[in-house]
Every structure is written in C-alpha cells, then in structure tokens.
Amino acid sequence: PLVVAVIPAAGIGNRMQADRPKQYLSLAGKTILEHTVELLLSHPKIHSIVIAISAKDTYIHSLSIATHEKVTLVEGGAERADSVLSALSKVPKECWALVHDAARPCVAINDIDNLLSVMRDESVAGGILATPVRDTMKRASSKSDQPLISYTESREALWHALTPQLFPSTLLINALNRALQDGANVTDEASAIEHVGGKVALISGNPANIKITHPADLPLAEFYLQQRDK
Ligand code: CTP
Ligand code: MG
Numbered sequence: 001p002l003v004v005a006v007i008p009a010a011g012i013g014n015r016m017q018a019d020r021p022k023q024y025l026s027l028a029g030k031t032i033l034e035h036t037v038e039l040l041l042s043h044p045k046i047h048s049i050v051i052a053i054s055a056k057d058t059y060i061h062s063l064s065i066a067t068h069e070k071v072t073l074v075e076g077g078a079e080r081a082d083s084v085l086s087a088l089s090k091v092p093k094e095c096w097a098l099v100h101d102a103a104r105p106c107v108a109i110n111d112i113d114n115l116l117s118v119m120r121d122e123s124v125a126g127g128i129l130a131t132p133v134r135d136t137m138k139r140a141s142s143k144s145d146q147p148l149i150s151y152t153e154s155r156e157a158l159w160h161a162l163t164p165q166l167f168p169s170t171l172l173i174n175a176l177n178r179a180l181q182d183g184a185n186v187t188d189e190a191s192a193i194e195h196v197g198g199k200v201a202l203i204s205g206n207p208a209n210i211k212i213t214h215p216a217d218l219p220l221a222e223f224y225l226q227q228r229d230k
Contacts, residue, residue, distance in 0.1 A: 001119060002047045002095045004169070005040045008083040009033055009102035010054040010076020015213050022212055023102040024059040028222050032212060035105035035225065037065045043112055046098065050090045052076035052083035081186045085176050091169040096126075099172075099189050100164040103212045106224040107164065111205045115166050118201050125198035126167035128190045129205030130159040159202050162209050165189040171198070 013022030023033040030038075033051075040046050048070045053060050055075050060066050066073060072090050076083035084099055091097050096119060100107065111129055118127035137153040167175075167189060175192040186192050190200045208224040210217060 002092065003045055003098050003116065003119075003166075004091045004095045005046050005049040005164075006084060006087040006091065006097050006099045007033075007036065007040070007049060007051045007102050008076065008080050008087070008099070010052045010057070010083040011080070011103070012054070013103075016215060018215075020059060021054070021057070025212075025218065027105065027218065028225055031059075031063065032105050032221075033060075033102050034063060034065055036100065036102050036107075037068075037071065039105070039107060039109070040098075040100065040112075041065075041068065041070060043109060045116055046112075047095075048072065050074060050087040051102070052087040079186075081176055081180060081192070084189065085173065088169055088173050088176075093170050095169050096166055097169040097172055097189075098164045098166045101211055104163055104209055105212070106221055106228060107209045108206055108228055111203075111209065112164060114205070115164055115203050118166060118203065121201060123199065124201045125171060125193055126165070126190075127201035127203050128165040128188070129162040129209065130202045131162065131205055131207045131209075133158040133160060160207075161188050161190060162205050162211075163188070167193060167198075 009023050016022040024031050050072045052074050074086050074090055077086055115129055133155050137155055139150045139153055140147040141150040175196045179186045179192040179195040184195045193200050212221050
C-alpha cells in the first residue's frame with residue numbers, strides 16, 4: 001500500500017518561548033521542520049508528504065521544502081488533532097497515513113522501517129513508535145497544594161508514545177472525528193483508534209526521537225542528530 005506522511009506543523013511552540021514557532025528554529029544549520037521533512041522525503045517507501053501549517057505562518061514560504069514536488073501544504077487547526085484531520089483530507093483513501101510531529105527531527109530511518117512492518121500484521125489496526133518508561137511511576141492522590149503518592153504504577157506496562165504513528169487513512173479520519181465528537185482526550189492518533197476499539201501495536205523506538213518542547217531540548221536534539229547521521 002501507498003504510505004503518505006502527515007506532518008502537524010501548525011503549533012505556536014508556547015513552551016519554547018522563542019521569537020518564532022519552534023519548528024522554524026535552527027538546528028545544525030537548518031530548521032527543525034526541514035530536518036523532519038527531509039528525513040521523511042529520503043525514505044523510499046514514503047510516497048508524498050502533507051504538512052499542516054498555521055494560517056498565520058510567515059516562515060514556510062522561505063523554505064524550499066514548501067515547493068517540493070512531493071509536498072502539499074494545508075491549513076492547520078486550533079488543536080493538533082484538527083491539524084492532522086486537515087492534512088488527512090489530502091491523503092488518498094486507500095493509503096496508510098504516517099503521522100509525524102514536525103517537532104521530532106531526530107527520528108531514524110530504521111525506526112520508520114520497523115513501524116512500517118505493522119502493515120503486514122493483520123491482527124492490529126496500526127502501530128506507533130514508543131519507548132518503555134524508565135523511571136518509577138507514581139500515581140498522585142487528588143489535587144491539593146502538596147501532591148501525595150497514592151500508589152506506584154507498574155512500570156513494566158507503561159510506554160511513552162512517540163511518533164510516527166501509522167494507520168489506514170480512512171480509519172484514522174473516522175476515528176479522529178468520532179473521538180473529537182465524543183469529547184475524548186485526543187493527544188495522538190492512537191488515542192483516537194483506541195477510542196473506537198482498534199488494536200494498536202507498540203513498536204519499540206529509539207528514545208533519541210524526542211519531541212523538542214523546551215529550550216534545553218535544542219542542544220540535546222543537535223547531539224542526537226549528530227549521533228544519528230555520523
Ligand atoms: N501542532 C499542530 N497544530 C496545533 C498544535 C500543534 O500542527 N494546533 C503540531 C506542532 O507544530 C508540533 C506537534 O503538533 O509539531 C506536536 O505539538 P507540540 O509539541 O505541543 O507543539 P506546540 O503546540 O507548537 O507547542 P506548545 O504546546 O508548547 O505550544
Ligand atoms: Mg502543543
């Protein structure tokens with residue numbers, strides 16, 4: 001099946017507190033968005049890319065990726081899920097959508113290959129890259145000024161959800177629409193698929209595939225990019 005990448009890149013990067021949305025900050029000589037898009041363009045199994053961009057964006061058109069023959073730009077929405085849905089409207093029905101955050105430039109080709117293998121697994125609806133939780137996890141008791149430990153969660157069963165996340169595009173559109181309608185907490189694609197009862201495979205990915213969120217993530221991402229590409 002054809003695989004089309006969907007990149008939500010319409011956020012404002014509030015937590016980064018920079019002078020521009022974080023996807024346009026420079027990392028080792030080019031913007032975070034260019035690192036992300038160029039890595040996906042280099043993958044032989046990714047047919048094309050749809051990028052969701054904010055209506056207020058003033059940066060995208062200065063980048064050559066904006067006019068690349070395999071790239072389509074669409075207007076994003078208020079929440080990440082709205083941006084993803086907007087981009088999915090440009091993905092052909094019979095395709096698989098590989099949704100990947102603009103803010104994760106350090107993803108490795110090898111991890112994408114492992115994720116793509118879920119398309120051959122008929123026992124699941126799709127899959128996501130994820131990494132096992134490292135720290136001991138505490139559940140806090142009801143909110144007060146001083147949080148208290150209610151109990152310790154079993155770490156064996158906890159994973160960090162990363163991207164890319166891979167699902168048939170039509171299934172994903174229907175699941176996202178339903179989950180949003182039902183007021184579910186839709187912070188990634190898998191949560192929408194879970195909401196409609198779909199089975200999702202956890203594919204163990206490299207923890208270097210961080211989502212650049214805070215200023216301290218920039219030098220860290222630069223280090224991971226150097227490690228990956230050397
Ligand atoms: N995103 C999007 N549309 C939105 C919100 C987020 O396309 N309405 C994208 C971001 O551009 C980013 C990805 O979703 O590539 C993950 O979101 P996040 O890391 O939260 O980015 P921001 O929302 O931009 O950052 P913040 O939450 O700190 O404002
Ligand atoms: Mg956000």
